[in-house]
Amino acid sequence: xxxxxxxxxxxILRNSLISAGLxxxxxxxxxxxxxxxxxxxxxxxxxxxxxxxxxxxxxxTGALDAGxxxxxxxxxxxWASAQTRTGLVSAIDAIGALHSAGVGFSxxxxxxxxxxxxxxxxxxMDIEKQGDEGRWYLALKNLxxxxxxxxxxxxxxxxxxxxxPGGWTPSIPLxxxxxxxxxxxx
Amino acid sequence: MFDALVIGSGMSGGIVAKxxxxxxxxxLLLERGRHVEHGTDYTDWMEPWERPHLDGIPEEEAxxxxxxxxxxxxxxxxxxxxxxxxxxxxxxxxEDRPFRWYRGFHLGxxxxxxxxxxxxxxxxxxxxxxxxxxxxxxxxxxxxxxPWYDHIENFIGVAGARxxxxxxxxxxxxxxxxxxxxxxxxxxxxxxxxxxxxxxxARTAHLSESRRHQEExxxxxxxxxxICQSGCSxxxxxxxxxxxxxxxxxxxxxxxxTDAIVDSIQYDPQAGRVSGVRVIDAKTKDARSYEARxxxxxxxxxxxxxxxxxxxxxxxxxxxxxxxxMVGRNLMDHPSTFVSGQFEGGPKTYYRGxxxxxxxxxxxxxVTEPADFSRGFGIQWWGTRxxxxxxxxxxxxxxxxxxxxxxxxxxxxxxxxAFGEMLPNPKNRVTLHPTKKDKWGIALPHIxxxxxxxxxxxxxxxxxxxxxxxxxxxGRVMIESDPLAIPGEGIHxxxxxxxxxxxxxSVLNGFNQSHDVPNLFISDGSAMASxxxxxxxxxxxxxSARAADAAxxxxxxxxx
Ligand SMILES: Cc1cc2nc3c(=O)[nH]c(=O)nc-3n(C[C@H](O)[C@H](O)[C@H](O)COP(=O)(O)OP(=O)(O)OC[C@H]3O[C@@H](n4cnc5c(N)ncnc54)[C@H](O)[C@@H]3O)c2cc1C
Ligand code: SF4
Numbered sequence: 017x018x019x020x021x022x023x024x025x026x027x028i029l030r031n032s033l034i035s036a037g038l039x040x041x042x043x044x045x046x047x048x049x050x051x052x053x054x055x056x057x058x059x060x061x062x063x064x065x066x067x068x069x070x071x072x073x074x075x076x077t078g079a080l081d082a083g084x085x086x087x088x089x090x091x092x093x094x095w096a097s098a099q100t101r102t103g104l105v106s107a108i109d110a111i112g113a114l115h116s117a118g119v120g121f122s123x124x125x126x127x128x129x130x131x132x133x134x135x136x137x138x139x140x141m142d143i144e145k146q147g148d149e150g151r152w153y154l155a156l157k158n159l160x161x162x163x164x165x166x167x168x169x170x171x172x173x174x175x176x177x178x179x180x181p182g183g184w185t186p187s188i189p190l191x192x193x194x195x196x197x198x199x200x201x202x
Numbered sequence: 203m204f205d206a207l208v209i210g211s212g213m214s215g216g217i218v219a220k221x222x223x224x225x226x227x228x229x230l231l232l233e234r235g236r237h238v239e240h241g242t243d244y245t246d247w248m249e250p251w252e253r254p255h256l257d258g259i260p261e262e263e264a265x266x267x268x269x270x271x272x273x274x275x276x277x278x279x280x281x282x283x284x285x286x287x288x289x290x291x292x293x294x295x296x297e298d299r300p301f302r303w304y305r306g307f308h309l310g311x312x313x314x315x316x317x318x319x320x321x322x323x324x325x326x327x328x329x330x331x332x333x334x335x336x337x338x339x340x341x342x343x344x345x346x347x348x349p350w351y352d353h354i355e356n357f358i359g360v361a362g363a364r365x366x367x368x369x370x371x372x373x374x375x376x377x378x379x380x381x382x383x384x385x386x387x388x389x390x391x392x393x394x395x396x397x398x399x400x401x402x403x404a405r406t407a408h409l410s411e412s413r414r415h416q417e418e419x420x421x422x423x424x425x426x427x428x429i430c431q432s433g434c435s436x437x438x439x440x441x442x443x444x445x446x447x448x449x450x451x452x453x454x455x456x457x458x459x460t461d462a463i464v465d466s467i468q469y470d471p472q473a474g475r476v477s478g479v480r481v482i483d484a485k486t487k488d489a490r491s492y493e494a495r496x497x498x499x500x501x502x503x504x505x506x507x508x509x510x511x512x513x514x515x516x517x518x519x520x521x522x523x524x525x526x527x528m529v530g531r532n533l534m535d536h537p538s539t540f541v542s543g544q545f546e547g548g549p550k551t552y553y554r555g556x557x558x559x560x561x562x563x564x565x566x567x568x569v570t571e572p573a574d575f576s577r578g579f580g581i582q583w584w585g586t587r588x589x590x591x592x593x594x595x596x597x598x599x600x601x602x603x604x605x606x607x608x609x610x611x612x613x614x615x616x617x618x619x620a621f622g623e624m625l626p627n628p629k630n631r632v633t634l635h636p637t638k639k640d641k642w643g644i645a646l647p648h649i650x651x652x653x654x655x656x657x658x659x660x661x662x663x664x665x666x667x668x669x670x671x672x673x674x675x676x677g678r679v680m681i682e683s684d685p686l687a688i689p690g691e692g693i694h695x696x697x698x699x700x701x702x703x704x705x706x707x708s709v710l711n712g713f714n715q716s717h718d719v720p721n722l723f724i725s726d727g728s729a730m731a732s733x734x735x736x737x738x739x740x741x742x743x744x745x746s747a748r749a750a751d752a753a754x755x756x757x758x759x760x761x762x
């Protein structure tokens with residue numbers, strides 16, 4: 017069970033970034049500092065490969081179809097504080113440092129990238145043990161998920177998005193084809 | 203000279219203006235914030251991918267300009283225009299007693315951003331202070347307000363069911379937003395396990411169905427989009443902008459002036475009456491005055507207290523209408539807390555649309571079940587299939603498995619949020635900062651407010667009760683909050699110019715009229731003598747309509 021210390025009465029309903037687990041980053045936010053914009057080509061390549069491994073397209077819609085790496089770079093530039101950006105970039109760097117049989121993450125083939133990320137994910141999700149490194153990985157992961165499921169293509173193809181549902185129907189059958197409707201409240 | 207002047211165009215001020223205009227009074231409505239055009243100024247057209255920064259406020263901007271407001275769940279990049287910049291609108295608190303004051307200064311006030319939960323108070327609530335010898339004795343009872351609750355519910359439109367519960371009186375409702383199968387099952391199980399508790403539809407100011415008089419104002423049926431705090435172009439939830447102001451405007455009796463910050467109310471000692479207000483222009487900072495035969499102060503609880511305290515004169519050295527010394531005292535909010543749990547199994551169904559409301563359990567402590575504290579709490583609760591954007595999803599690995607999880611409705615979750623009654627305490631108060639001023643030269647409100655042991659005990663019990671309900675329904679508790687949030691988090695601040703029978707202990711009489719100044723009325727949250735535990739805005743609106751009716755009558759009879 018999670019005990020929430022700084023509770024705002026409807027924190028559970030808060031906006032996507034906050035519910036994406038980034039609240040700890042925002043609360044540590046201090047005076048604005050200047051920060052470099054954009055990502056180096058190398059980091060962008062790691063981010064793109066991570067996005068693809070995390071939310072692969074294949075025969076469906078994936079992160080690259082949604083332009084997720086660019087969405088994340090824009091968030092790093094326009095939304096993240098210097099501190100958050102540093103933390104998120106450190107999580108990208110940690111993924112970039114993964115390697116298999118001497119081949120670094122960004123140069124590995126997609127199957128190897130998935131395998132490397134999967135193992136890293138399992139390690140990092142043990143947040144207690146991993147401390148800040150784990151928390152920044154989780155923040156990056158949540159940002160990728162939030163960015164993807166806010167995109168037009170993912171909302172329309174992966175989920176069941178309807179801007180104007182026209183009314184509330186409290187019960188519909190759940191079938192294998194039923195998809196989640198977007199919005200935090202489910 | 204106007205017949206009437208109303209300060210503040212929010213939830214209560216909008217209703218006052220409408221009721222006065224409909225009674226033929228030439229009415230001036232002064233609003234400190236900017237004009238907002240119903241419909242065109244809203245952002246409800248925005249698709250999720252069009253909301254800047256995934257609907258988040260850039261962190262450095264939040265820390266610099268919105269350190270308080272950005273803590274509110276409803277403040278997003280799409281709704282940012284409806285929140286004040288804290289950097290422009292500072293206030294002070296003691297260091298060890300923070301208060302989160304969430305607000306928006308614009309036409310319509312917080313009626314644009316509220317969550318629309320709308321419940322009546324009952325006779326039990328109006329009797330509580332007198333019974334316990336706490337705070338100021340209410341000068342009105344439920345029967346005084348009941349016809350005005352009817353009147354407001356009919357005007358604004360409240361979706362709900364008639365449940366026949368004495369302590370949460372029924373009203374003139376539109377059809378409720380139905381419960382999901384999971385919620386219905388939960389309600390049945392809970393009613394069997396806890397016969398003294400009720401598990402009902404929430405009552406919400408949305409047009410689940412529209413009536414002729416609402417359509418005439420351009421309001422339409424709710425589409426279940428749950429993006430209401432962006433403003434609703436359908437006018438499907440009630441706000442001053444969708445309801446009261448258009449109704450007032452069509453009488454031809456309303457004049458609205460925006461960007462007009464009332465800094466004081468002017469008192470004429472010869473007449474023993476208020477004569478009007480002094481205003482600072484928000485854009486030019488120039489001062490000017492307006493005159494009227496009656497003044498309604500509806501600037502909301504904290505600004506109303508600040509305006510009265512700033513309106514000093516020889517006759518009122520401690521602030522206007524403050525012979526009792528009670529102006530600014532008894533500030534209250536609703537302490538809140540929450541528990542959520544997950545269930546294995548449950549109905550194999552889902553739902554369609556985004557219901558903009560919840561279900562509700564009215565107060566049962568000290569009603570049908572005893573408690574070791576005074577008063578009680580109500581619980582808003584709802585069931586949902588696992589949301590997609592939270593840490594739960596992040597724990598689902600990566601790749602196709604994660605995506606499958608994201609698109610498939612998951613386990614049912616129950617979320618329960620309790621709101622408790624805060625006792626009036628004169629030490630919880632708003633004063634004016636002795637030296638600090640805002641950029642318009644107006645003294646900053648100083649807010650000193652904390653919860654006491656009764657609230658602490660009450661909300662600890664609320665957590666235990668919610669946990670017990672979730673577990674007895676077969677769920678596993680996943681998240682539990684601390685028992686008490688920071689005061690102000692309830693966004694139900696009230697009580698700084700309380701009504702009462704005794705003029706030496708209260709500011710207003712039973713018609714929201716100042717004991718000290720007969721042509722001064724106050725019908726926003728500051729008038730509340732006790733807070734009950736129900737969301738309060740419906741009561742502010744009912745009181746406002748009743749007070750406006752009384753004031754118009756007194757004016758016509760030349761009594762004021
Ligand atoms: C996110 C959120 C959720 C909420 N949910 C609910 C809910 O579900 N149910 C419920 O009952 N309540 C809810 N509330 C609370 C509700 O909004 C308030 O109780 C209500 O708006 C108070 O009405 P009011 O008229 O006192 O003040 P407001 O609606 O705040 O209006 C006050 C107006 O006065 C203006 N003003 C202030 N000072 C001056 C001045 N000096 N000169 C001129 N004008 C001035 C302001 O700009 C504002 O327009 C919620 C509020 C928020 C923000
Ligand atoms: S849910 Fe209803 S009230 Fe809210 S924005 Fe949609 S249509 Fe308007």
